[in-house]
Amino acid sequence: MSVEAGLALAGSGILQSAAPDPGREGHWVLRAGSRVGAVRTPGGPVVRIMPKTPVSRLFFLLGFSLDPARAWRDSREGSVDTGAYDDVVPALAHAVERQVDAALRRGVLQGYREVEESAPVVRGRLREAEQIRQHFGRTPPAEIAYDAYTADTADTAENRILRAAAERLLRLPGVPGPVRRRLAHQRVRLADARPLIRGQQLPRWQPSRLNSRYRPALRLAEAVLRGTSPELRPAEDEPLSVDGFLLDMNKLFEDFVTAALREALREQGLTACLQDSHHLDTAGLVRIRPDLVVRTGDGRTPLAVVDAKYKVETADGLHNADLYQALAYATVLGLREAHLVYAAGRRPERFHEVRGTTAGRDGPGVRLYQHSLDLSQEPGHILSSLREVAVRLTGTTLRPQP
Template sequence: MTVLDVTLREHGPALSVPLDAEAGRALAASGILQSATPDPGREGHWLLRAGSRVGAVRTPNGPVVRITPKTPVSRLFFLFGFSLDPARAWRDSKEGTVDTGAYDDVVPALAHAVERQIDTALRQGVLQGYREVEETALVVRGRLREAEQIRRHFGRTPPVEIGYDAYTADTDENRILRGAVERLLRLPGVPGPVRRRLAHQRMRLADAQPLIRGQELPRWQPSRLNSRYQPALRLAEAVLRGASPEHRPGATEPLSVDGFLIDMNKLFEDFVTVGLREALREHGLTARLQDPHHLDTAGLVGMRPDLVVRTGDGRTPVAVADAKYKVEKADGLLNADLYQALAYATVLGLPEAHLVYAAGRYPERCHEVRGTGAGQDGRGVRLYQHALDLSREPEDLLSGLRELAGKLAAPAAHP
């Protein structure tokens, strides 16, 4: 028998849950969890273990799965807001950029935050703009679409094929906001008061056409006219992308799920790399994210460091860093990460490389690699491991990023 609600902990122990075989296999194929396997000790039960994704989803013919994060929800949404709008986050570090209310679960906090942002965006009225309309009409308005008139009506009138610019609320911006509201209304776990406020926002956006599931999101361009919409639009787009269907391994059709999941690996990587990029500008340096390189001379083995720091002209590499959202092993070392960092330093010709973790028993560790002492000081390549404690206040987190940016910039200041 399938249960209706399952709550798991991010990277927590596996939970034995009563599931029928069909629901268990669908959950295993969805990619939502780290693992979903039949429980050998209990017939009709499956062992479910969450990975680095947090949030909630409703699976077809299966349970509602909620995955709670290790990081406090308020801090998680600070990281989330920072990755969407780093400039504003630097300014408002004390309060953060996403209002999650008093909710301590991902989906309720998200729904509250989106509704509040949309309410702020619509406070001065629904944004309107010109949209090109092509239609069949009984009277001429705008311009006559001659080719369509001949092809469809053989030159007879009326009706006529016309095109014109309409001043309407059916804009790309409003479509995105409406799409996010409708997506949130389908999510499991949205509190009643928030659900009622979301329904009110949907009524305000009723003149915007609904999004078609499976199609690409409309593309909007930041401008002076939509500046009050921009925080809400960034959050709404994140909702729509984070609620996309999961693909079964080896299947062509996606598994249809309604939910919202945040990948903590990607979130931490975005926070660290975007934050360092912004902080390095104060040192006159540029930074490239996911900078493509090759390990071998034949160009067959690709590599993409999370962040490569370069001189102001963008030509000379100064430092390299990788963000790792993982917990240290019992011995405090993550050897595969060190090998990866050494490869980055070697290819870029740098005397050091940096690894940034979301947790660690040491604020910083340095490993000098044997057999690499080719520098003027005779020292080998240094591999630094840094720890960024996500339980710290936002202001302290940003201060930590500035401090780390100073260490990455040091080789440029003292070559």
Template sequence: MGAEAGQALAAAGILQSATPDPRREGHWLLRAGSKVGAVRTPGGHVVRITPKTPVSRLFFLLGFSLDPERVWRDSREGTVDTGAHDDVVPALAHAVERQIDTALRQGVLQGYREVTESALVVRGRLREAEQIRRHFGRTPPVEITYDAYTADTAENRILRAAVERLLRLPGVTGPVRRRLAHQRVRLADALPLVRGHDLPRWQPSRLNSRYQPALRLAEAVLRDTSPEHRRGGAEPLAMDGFLLDMNKLFEDFVTVALRKALQGDGLTARLQDSHHLDTAGLVRIRPDLVVRTGDGRTPVAVVDAKYKVEKGDGLLNADLYQALAYATVLGLREAHLVYAAGRQPERFHEVRGTTARPAERGVRLYQHSLDLSREPGQLLSALREIAQRLAGAAPNPRS
């Protein structure tokens, strides 16, 4: 690998580290971080980062985070078909293509879209102000607005953009690539998205219900997945690929699952609930999940998810300090950390000096561990147990 490709990887933050190998010229030492997937460097090299978690389980986490209602009803299978692929990008391409094929099985969705244009004949509504401003009242042409029944809808634009992005990714297998090209033809009436613009908005409805699983997965492909990064004030590095951030994926899965499990307990759960550590409001803290009473006023519990292995050797003390800060600010007698793996399902630390009387117990910091190699139903059961503990925590602020 050349120096340009190695420097691009080091600058982009895709890996935890990328340094030249001092023993072999032209070789680089690469160390993976929290991102998994594949990326093509400026020199044409393809770097594949394989997750430790099985790909099928990884996509269960993704599917649940995107559509918890559907997966909650049937946690045995999940909603994302990855085929027999063991790498992230081929599995993703297969999954998206299968979802799009299912969505289009009854035909391409059409809908009404407002069209504004200049025309030689009057159709729809005449835009009088524009007619006077542009043409001084003369006709033709005429400035009109009308509703067109078309396949150029927000839903089809998103699906087409996802297909085109997947066709550019390295590692997509030949059969899947051919099927994606076929889906692109079916979606040809939808205009391509403009690069750098926000995704078009769509509203879930009865009419687009068959599209919704494909749309959620397509949006995951299009949002926050590009490994393009700027180096100083320079142009973006010429890199393309797809990367999943396991930190965010695990956090999304844990918090969405806990919020779903708490719905029947008369509690509200807020994701990324913002607070300040100091009285001056200068130091912001943002716990992953804050559970409150039904009226939303009183904190009941606080949770932070960590895509790490919980250890007992002091390496993760910073996580405990963070959890203690959350409990202190929110006035809680316990805080919870959920790890991706650990030596035991649950343990806690009781903090010294957090009680005024010896008979009272101090603040407890719980560490929970989820074994991501377990079956989906077992994962959800483990999170339901954690949710029961959160629901049982009385809103008893420290005085």
């Protein structure tokens, strides 16, 4: 590829590294980081980053993270239909199109829009700042804001999000022709929805009886809109816009593990606090944030701590920096155990007992556990493995899943 495109990729943060190939002029050596998907630079090639995890399993993790309560009850992989595609972008486009089609089967959603106006009576909430500025606090009229039900689909947040996702997918590289044609059809069905303005926050929507049929499509569409069109930032130039979709596997794996463990622990009446913030030092200068801290039902007493790592086990099975981090968590929380959950490993579980922490009669010293999930297994098997991790965290026998 060209020098300009190579430098843009090297400075983007999308890849772990990008450097000219010393043996072949005009060629670059690219090393993937934690992101998977595809991006296209203006005038440059399409860069496709394939996951080591099977694509169908990757979308199971994504679907679970988007709706953990529903997925915990039903672990069937079909909750996110990726068709027969084994590449991230085609599978994503197919999945979104199928979800949008199901959402629109009973027609385009009519709903509520926010109205701000002057009125002789108070309805909804009073806009106090406007009331003082416009009328010096006197009423009537009253400056109010409220949600009004409307047959107009243009301003309905749900329709705007689905339209934006369809349009974004139509611009992605690598969307198969049949899927592209179906997406274009969905775009026509949503043509009355007002388009989103690039760079602005997504419109807010609240789950309700009215939009229940839209919810699976909405969650997946929001994931598309958050993961597409990254900005490449070359060191000396203005941001360079590209079209693409990228999933951060580190965050996806962390979200999946913590959501699944939270559901398992909830069955036992325990509280799972995500990204629980603490300080390592007494001065409160060094902040630590474990992925998940298990607490008693009242949320007061910590019982266990977990960190999820999208990593493969090394030759000796050790990740020293991770173990040091886990020990710090256990020390600050006053626990005898800390747990690390990896995406792959040679053994389902191993532990290390920390020297200098043996407690004599009170039991063993601090133990650092390493758990490994096999993401090539079926979804039900993966969730069963996480239930076993939850057993270790609680020290109790979890009820079997019906």
